Amino acid sequence: MHRNKTAKLMVMKRNLPITPIVLMRATVAQSYAVFWKNIESNLVEVVSRNTVIDTTPMVSTTTTITPPIIMESKPSPPPRSVDSIYQGCSDTKLCFGSPEGCIQKADCQGIVTVFVAGDEYTFEVQATGSPKYVAAALSMDSKMGDDSAMECVQNNGRITLHASWTYPRTEPYVNRNDSPQNILTPLASSFVDGKLYCRFRRDTVSTVKGITFDLANKQYNLMIVAGSTMKDENRVGFHDKVYVATGSPMALSVVGTAAGPSKLLLKLHGCFMVAAWIGSASLGILLARYFRQTWVGKRFGGKDIWFAYHRIFMVATWLFTIIGFILILIEVGGYATTGDNPHAITGLVTVILCFIQPIVATIFLAVYLQKAELPNWTVYILAAFVAFHVIMHLILSLTVCVADGRITKGRVNVFPMKDMMGHTRQASAIDRDADAPYSSFRKLLLGVYAPIIVILAIVVICLVALAPIVQTYNNVSEVLNNAVANNGTNK
Template sequence: MSLPTMVVLVALAALLIAATVQSLPQGAPETVCDTMLPFHSGGRELPQNSVPPFGIETSTSVVGQGQTLRVDISGLRPELSFGGFMIQARNRNPPYQIVGQFSPSRDGTIKLMNCENSVNNSATHSNAGPKQQVSLDWQPPVDFLGQVVFNATVAQTYTDFWVGIPSSPVQVVRRDISGPAPLPTVNPPTNFNIASTRSPYVPPSYVAPSVSPVIEDTFYDGCGQIKNCFGFPNGCVATQSCTIISAITVRGEVYEFEMRSGKGTNAAYVAVGLSDDARMGDDLTTECVPENGRVNLYSSYTSNNPYAAIRGSVSQNSARLLNASFVDGVIYCKVQRDPLTVVQGRSFDLKNGAYHMLVASGTGLKENSVGFHNIGFLPSSSPINLAVVQELGGSSMLLVRLHGAFMIAAWIGTTSLGIIFARYFKQTWVGSQTCGKDQWFAWHRMLMVTTWSLTVAAYILIWVELKRAVWHAHSIIGLITVILCFIQPIGALFRPGPNDKMRPYFNWGHWLGGNLAHILAIVAIFFSVKLPKAELPEWMDWILVGFVVFHVLVHLIFSISLCMNHWQVSSIASDRHQSQRVNTFQMGDMAHHHQHAMRNGMSMERKMDAPYGGLRKGLLGVYTIVLALFVVVLILLVVLAPIEKAFK
């Protein structure tokens, strides 16, 4: 080979190496102080999701105020090199501010940065040449006490870089000038396990530019033709309006899962699971979670006792993140899973097995886990072999719909009307009986027995659907309501007689239990509107508010009528007493006449309705009609949920 040819090849190789390790040639700009993201091509490159092959070590774990600490950035293996870096020390406690200062390097390989209006509190590379290790000197502030953690971004190549690599915590202590400085404690070798090291600094979520790897409109392309698509709410794939959407593409033994959250949901994660029984528990789950400026991938196994998604049970190498973005609050990821994953002795065989698909998303996270799926959760109606492309529907919501309809009919309808009869109609339809009982009591008993029957049936239905306890505001308040409802008729069976001294206590207890159950039931219905599984529109709250206002207004009118009744009866009794006083009967005759008049008066009161009976009957008719309209509208919202799709 001629010398000129060798020179050309060497020059080309040098250019290729320079292009491979190139970061920003003169270090990171101060515009990335908060995100610590490299400014590659305007920020188009995503950070790596894998465990970084680089780490940060400090010369001591305890340093005095104003003393110097050495900080090293290096690879796990000696042959590893990197081109660019950026490093900061941040307070381990909120608000995680940048603290301390770095010293200039003697060889000029380090460029100091001024972030958050402070001098030299961050550092970056001054050239993008390959390097195996960088050593920096750092001093804590003289007025700072506490723990700091060094966070670094390290770029191995133009496209391979890791953001937010943390060091072990360093304790800054008060320096006693009259005594010896704190003894340097050499930190043990760092294992660089990101999953077990908690970084105190969480940079803002990475927002990809307009050239996002996923375009909103293309996700649904090929659904039912080359890939299985399934989303929440049920049937949303056909209308391309999913709040949560997943897709599975199978090519031979390659299984690719795609997931995306809906825009405006404020999702903290999106997940897809594989289940034998269409219920949470004993499922293989794939989670995509935006953390530290990138979308992280986790595999987990759901348990029932306690209910949780446990990541430690599943090998994190059983799935690989192929692509991800976090654009305008929308989480997207593309994951390749192994055809066979064994979890706690149980095999998830994607090639030969059939599984229900589960989709879930929520706004909260737990320690090393995801939070409750309060945005949405839906299992597919039947198990499928993932390689067989088909249209998928969600599992039946019949029992959930019946539960809601029964509870509304019971607590908005029959209970409200039964309370009206018991409170305001004891002196109406006097002399008329049904089955040997006064009209008010016969109607009250029939309505309350209906309430009891509907409530018990609704509670059994939801237990059949869920098969386990799910604790939140709706379920807790609902359980208390069911208990009160169940004991009310039992207490009524042991009602003391009218002249029994315990009768007043029974009356007050029965009144308190019934009204408390009614109030709690309505509150529970309000909370049900927020449940993702119910799929109820938020404006249903206003219909419930309208019912409450109408119900209270009718009670107010009835109460005023009742007060007028008492006033009129008192006036009649007073007039009778005055007329008896002006008569000049003997004392014995007067007493005899008074007793006779009282017997006649009581007899007449028993045979006659209380005053304003017509008003009460008319108001009852209006109340019954309007109440029926409220019940019908609310039941339709429950049965046809989601109502927006029912009329499309």
């Protein structure tokens, strides 16, 4: 009896139209990092509207739930909150900050914004690093001096707003008494997590030191400066944290991000000075000090080899120094010192006493110049240069001492500096006819010294030309980290 029912059922199913059977799989997420995949449904028969449905029970399948999968990479951290001062920089207000490109990343060391609503001009200033003051200024050019400044000053948590006037490289440098204070109206201020912030309104038209500042109808260079000290209760100190101005005058009603000035001349100055005093001067001095009795009998341009190349390197040193000095004079608009850093003073000594100036100290001081934007670890590269230079001099000096013990008393292999400055002496026949002992070893040392010095000079030149290189490195690191995080998320 059981067999007949089965056969009858099979005959009935042959008369039915063929319909597809669907198995569904799903993925269910519990959290960002934990989820289940390949959860299967029961078999589902898909039929059309006119299909006769067979009510014969289907064979059921067993569904197994796979254990949760833990992602190997951690989820990306939530985006950090952005200071309100950066909101609207692309569409509602004018923004200018330092260093270059910081506004897009919302991490400026100093920033000024201008929001225009009708005839009202609202300014915001902010600086990081626990400054004593942050100030914005309206200037006729990109240089400090003869500017109407607006100071946001904090003292033991108390924040005050002041208008002041700046003077170009002369005392008192900045003075609040020369500017009316009622042209500014404070709106908000804060000092949180080392960030000093002020928001205030400035009169559309004001007169300071006999000069009319018309924000609606005139264009100005916008400056942002910040410093860590005060000269006294009424004067801010040197802007050792931030100092930058827009590259050209602009209307304050413009919306978007303002561009800073070109740094081409500043970078060229640094590159020429490095090429002069790390590159060519080092080689020229070494040749004159230790190689006067090497390549004897060989000439270049009618002169002994050592002297020909010594002269080439020292002329290059002088030429690069003069070019670098002219470039920086053009950049700053004349000779000027920079706060407490004596780089400008020692640099002037470099030009006046071109061949006997203290080259190392001057280059070291340049690392800490605000405008140079060099990473602090540049000092270690310069220290490596000094150490290598000294070690080579010691080795060559020892070589000379050993050589002097093996030659006759009348033969001289090393010369005092007075001989290299133009005093003549009579060379013996041995001097003219043969290389001094250990000449091959000295040539080997020169072969090691020259390329290393060139490489060090190129590295420092690249740091100067690509500054701020730390910012570039951070940008690249951020891109790589985002790429790694995205790759882990997509697994």
